[in-house]
Amino acid sequence: MATNSAVLPGAGAGGISSTGGASPSATTPRRGTRFQRGPLRWAILALALLVAFAMMIPFVIMLLNAFKSPADYAANGPVSLPSSLYFDGLVNFWTRVNFPEKLVNSIWISGAVAIGATLVSLLNAYALGIGRIRGRMWIVGAFLLANMLPQEALIYPLYYLAKQVGLYNNQWSVIIIFTVIQSAFGTYLLSSVLSTFPPSVLEAAALDGASKWQVLWRVVFPISRPTLSVLVIFFFIWTWNEFFIPLVMLIDNATQTIPVALASLQGDRMMDAPTINAGSLISLLPAVIFFFIFQRTLTRGITAGAVK
Amino acid sequence: MVTTSAPSVRSRRAAGVRTTRRSGRGVYWAYLVPGALLFLAVIVVPFFMNLYLSFTKWPGLGTPRWIGIDNYTRLLADETFWLSFRNSISMIVAMVVVPTLLGMLLAAVLFDYLGKRFNGNVASALRATYYLPQILPVAVAGILWGWILNPQTGALNVFLRQIGLDSLALNWLGDTTTAMPTVMLVMIWVQVGYPVVIFMAALQRVDPELYEAAELDGAGWFARFKAITLPQIKPETFVVTLTCTIAALKVFGPIYVLTKGGPENTTNVPSYFSYQNFFPKSQVGYGAAIATVLTIIVVVVSIVFIRAQSASERKEGI
Numbered sequence: 001m002a003t004n005s006a007v008l009p010g011a012g013a014g015g016i017s018s019t020g021g022a023s024p025s026a027t028t029p030r031r032g033t034r035f036q037r038g039p040l041r042w043a044i045l046a047l048a049l050l051v052a053f054a055m056m057i058p059f060v061i062m063l064l065n066a067f068k069s070p071a072d073y074a075a076n077g078p079v080s081l082p083s084s085l086y087f088d089g090l091v092n093f094w095t096r097v098n099f100p101e102k103l104v105n106s107i108w109i110s111g112a113v114a115i116g117a118t119l120v121s122l123l124n125a126y127a128l129g130i131g132r133i134r135g136r137m138w139i140v141g142a143f144l145l146a147n148m149l150p151q152e153a154l155i156y157p158l159y160y161l162a163k164q165v166g167l168y169n170n171q172w173s174v175i176i177i178f179t180v181i182q183s184a185f186g187t188y189l190l191s192s193v194l195s196t197f198p199p200s201v202l203e204a205a206a207l208d209g210a211s212k213w214q215v216l217w218r219v220v221f222p223i224s225r226p227t228l229s230v231l232v233i234f235f236f237i238w239t240w241n242e243f244f245i246p247l248v249m250l251i252d253n254a255t256q257t258i259p260v261a262l263a264s265l266q267g268d269r270m271m272d273a274p275t276i277n278a279g280s281l282i283s284l285l286p287a288v289i290f291f292f293i294f295q296r297t298l299t300r301g302i303t304a305g306a307v308k
Numbered sequence: 309m310v311t312t313s314a315p316s317v318r319s320r321r322a323a324g325v326r327t328t329r330r331s332g333r334g335v336y337w338a339y340l341v342p343g344a345l346l347f348l349a350v351i352v353v354p355f356f357m358n359l360y361l362s363f364t365k366w367p368g369l370g371t372p373r374w375i376g377i378d379n380y381t382r383l384l385a386d387e388t389f390w391l392s393f394r395n396s397i398s399m400i401v402a403m404v405v406v407p408t409l410l411g412m413l414l415a416a417v418l419f420d421y422l423g424k425r426f427n428g429n430v431a432s433a434l435r436a437t438y439y440l441p442q443i444l445p446v447a448v449a450g451i452l453w454g455w456i457l458n459p460q461t462g463a464l465n466v467f468l469r470q471i472g473l474d475s476l477a478l479n480w481l482g483d484t485t486t487a488m489p490t491v492m493l494v495m496i497w498v499q500v501g502y503p504v505v506i507f508m509a510a511l512q513r514v515d516p517e518l519y520e521a522a523e524l525d526g527a528g529w530f531a532r533f534k535a536i537t538l539p540q541i542k543p544e545t546f547v548v549t550l551t552c553t554i555a556a557l558k559v560f561g562p563i564y565v566l567t568k569g570g571p572e573n574t575t576n577v578p579s580y581f582s583y584q585n586f587f588p589k590s591q592v593g594y595g596a597a598i599a600t601v602l603t604i605i606v607v608v609v610s611i612v613f614i615r616a617q618s619a620s621e622r623k624e625g626i
Contacts (some may be wrong), residue, residue, distance in 0.1 A: 041425045048417060052437040055497065058452055059440070061463045077470040078463035124343040131336025139340070146351045148610055150558045152582045152599040156361065156592055157354035160368075180350035183343065212335050241445040243561040244579075248587070259447035263565050266451060273461060280452045284444045291443045 015299075066090070066277035072271050089274025090282065097261045098253070106240055106257040106286070109171055109178075113238040114178040116206065121186030123144055126216050128187065129194030130202065140191050146184040150245050159248055173249050175236040178242065193227050194220065233294045240287060258283050362596035379597035388573050389598065392581045393605075394559055395488065396412065399577060402492035403499045403556035404549055410543075411503025411548070412498075414438065416533055418504070419511040420519075435508055439501035446498065450565030453494050457481050481567050483562075484574045491566055491575050498562070503548045508545040511537065542620070550613045557606050578602040 066089060068082035076083070093099065123194055124143070128136045156224050158177060159168070167173040197220065205215045221228070242258050250256045256264070267272055271279075326490045353466045362379055364372035423431040441449060447507040456463045457480040465477035514536065522532045538545075563569060569576035569584065576584075578598055585595030 031522075034408070041421070044417060044421055045426065045430070047464070048422060048434055051414065052434050053478065055438055055441065055500075056447075058456060058497070061456060062452055065463065077466050079467055079470075120343045120346065122314075123339045127336040127339040131339065133336050133340070145607065146347065148554055148606055149351070150556075150579055150599060150606055152560075152579045152586075152595075153358050153603040154351065154354040155599075156586050156596060157357035158350070159586075160357075161349075161354065176346070177350050180346045184347070184351070187343065199433040216339075217432070237443065241447075243445070243447045243564070244583075254395050259561075262451055263447045266454065266565060269352075273455070273463075276451065276455045279457075280448055283448045283451075287443050287445060287448075288440075 008117075024082070035097035062280055065273050066281045068274060070272050070274065078273075084276060085277075089272070089276075092275045093265075093282070097265060097279070099258075101254065102256060102258045102261045103286065105171065105255060109174055109246075109257060110236045110239040112175045112290055113178040113182060113239040114176065114232045117182035117235045118231045120179060120183040121190050121231060122221070122228065123218075124183065124187040125190035125194045126220060129191040130197055130220065132195070136191070140188055143184040143187045146189065147181070151181075154247055155245065158245075162249060169250060169252050169255055170256055171250065174246050177245055177249075178235075178239050182238060185275035186231050190224070190227065192233070193224065197223070233290075237287065237290065239299045240290075258286070337509065341395050346419040358596045359600060361593055364593045364594045364596075364601045366591050367590045375545055379594050380601075382594065383597055383601065388576060388581060389578075391573055392576045392578045392598075394574060395577050398488055398492055398552060399495065399556040399559050403559065404552040406496050407499040407512070407552065408503050408545070408548055410500055412507055412538075412545075414500070415504050415507035415511060416537055419508050419534075420537070421529070428622070431508075435501075435504055438504045441498050442501040442505075446561040447565050449494075449498060450562050454481070457490060482571055484571050487571055487574050491562065494564060494566065495559070499552065506548050507541055510541040514540045524620055543617075545618045546613065551616055553613070555607055557602065557609065578605075 040185055064081065065073060065078055067085045067087065069084070069086040072080075072086070073082050090241075106181070125135055128140060133139075160175075161175040162168040162170075167176075201219060201223070202215060205219050210218065240257075241259065242257075243263070246257050246260045247263070250260060253261070253264075265279070331421060361372060363374060363376060365375045365378070418431040418434055422434070450585050455461075457465075458476070459465055459479040459482060462480075464480070468474065468477040480486050518536050518540075519532055529537065558579055559577055560583065563575060563577055563580045564583075567575040570578045579602065580619035582595045582598035582602065584589040585598060589595075
């Protein structure tokens with residue numbers, strides 16, 4: 001970046017806009033001065049903001065109408081601010097779907113899958129990436145293929161088998177199924193990460209007399225922890241957002257996850273505008289909060305994985 | 309257990325430094341056992357059961373009756389089946405083509421233009437905004453959109469009537485002419501953030517000196533985009549188009565919550581069509597045949613993609 005100042009005149013001539021670099025007010029002083037500060041950049045920014053605004057419209061509409069009474073909605077429409085805060089929609093949704101129960105169900109299922117699938121991925125990848133067992137390319141390929149399979153191609157037998165073993169309408173069926181589906185991806189990713197694991201570290205541990213089990217937990221596990229935490233977070237979010245298999249497997253209100261419970265209320269006459277909007281709002285909040293908490297971990301983990 | 313590896317095999321193993329651990333290679337198999345058993349029970353067995361069911365007639369009770377390829381011949385004559393796959397193409401347009409092109413443009417503008425002319429936080433904030441629809445459960449997004457688009461009480465039509473545009477207040481999801489375009493717009497909204505994030509990460513990988521050199525040569529923004537950005541982010545473009553195409557072929561949740569495949573099947577897609585046969589109609593064999601065809605298409609598309617990618621990599625001599 002330091003060389004930029006030297007090329008300033010040339011860049012100005014060949015740049016994007018002809019509206020010179022005359023404006024003295026530099027908003028980003030540490031960046032080089034080779035970029036134009038003309039009106040074009042404001043126009044482009046305005047366009048990008050417009051796209052962002054268009055993306056946000058459904059969320060804005062949701063926020064505006066989540067706490068607006070039905071009478072207010074009928075009189076003033078969807079784009080006005082609520083004339084007074086109305087919480088009946090939220091209360092109505094909360095009690096009708098028994099939201100705390102659904103929240104616990106979603107957290108339990110997603111959490112169990114995140115931990116279980118990461119553990120299975122680690123064991124698989126230990127054998128494939130570090131153990132380099134025979135035929136590992138085929139095995140990894142099979143896992144990758146499984147990850148691409150449409151769930152429809154598995155669902156009826158899974159439904160049938162779950163009924164046979166008494167796991168139908170039981171959260172364990174969903175947990176077991178997603179542990180396998182997510183770990184198929186995790187095995188693929190982690191195998192390639194672990195295949196570049198420094199051999200010298202493993203050899204040193206082996207020389208110290210560590211068994212394979214000890215090497216896994218005392219050497220491989222701590223070192224690959226950033227990648228593993230990314231997997232845990234991904235698996236949690238993916239499972240949280242899953243819809244098809246929970247819809248088929250969990251028919252009972254008491255076992256359902258948030259998305260399935262919300263969808264099952266669709267078309268219900270009692271679902272007025274504030275109920276739907278407040279319901280959508282609290283249903284998406286956990287995912288958004290989770291995303292913001294772990295955004296840093298995700299970026300850090302991804303770069304850590306990339307550097308390896 | 310076969311632990312003694314022939315020299316030819318060993319030479320193919322990338323790093324030749326693993327001689328010290330050769331003795332215990334067999335032990336590693338044990339770590340694959342839990343994963344393999346689970347994989348067998350949840351993927352392999354159900355997959356072959358489904359394949360078997362696709363050759364039977366079975367209402368879900370009693371014994372499946374073997375009918376050979378009747379389900380498949382019936383499929384070929386079933387208009388809904390063909391319609392559902394034509395709708396898959398619309399889904400690919402809405403979930404792959406448009407988001408990839410739009411995402412590439414947005415990522416380039418954010419990274420290459422706004423990121424360099426404004427504070428870096430501007431670009432990150434915009435990126436987060438574009439990505440927001442991606443993190444919600446798709447069923448929740450569908451419920452929200454379903455309400456907004458409701459013909460009588462939905463926010464869009466109430467608003468249109470309010471400002472006197474009653475004639476525009478259509479039955480967006482209920483009319484055969486508007487249903488699919490409306491679903492496609494919702495899917496673009498859901499999908500566009502994913503390519504933006506991936507492409508922005510890809511652009512960080514590109515050596516800035518390339519751009520500087522091109523700029524010195526007098527290349528404009530679009531010329532640089534075409535000559536540098538596009539070729540440099542090719543691997544990510546492959547990943548995005550492959551994963552999005554698979555997602556588009558498998559799409560279920562949004563269709564379920566927005567339209568249930570209607571009106572008159574104009575938004576029906578293969579996965580929803582097979583679900584309809586499995587559960588509401590209890591035509592398990594027929595549903596299994598649809599799912600099998602969908603699986604074959606997904607696998608073939610993936611193989612074609614991966615082949616094309618490695619061919620283009622070889623051509624460039626990477």
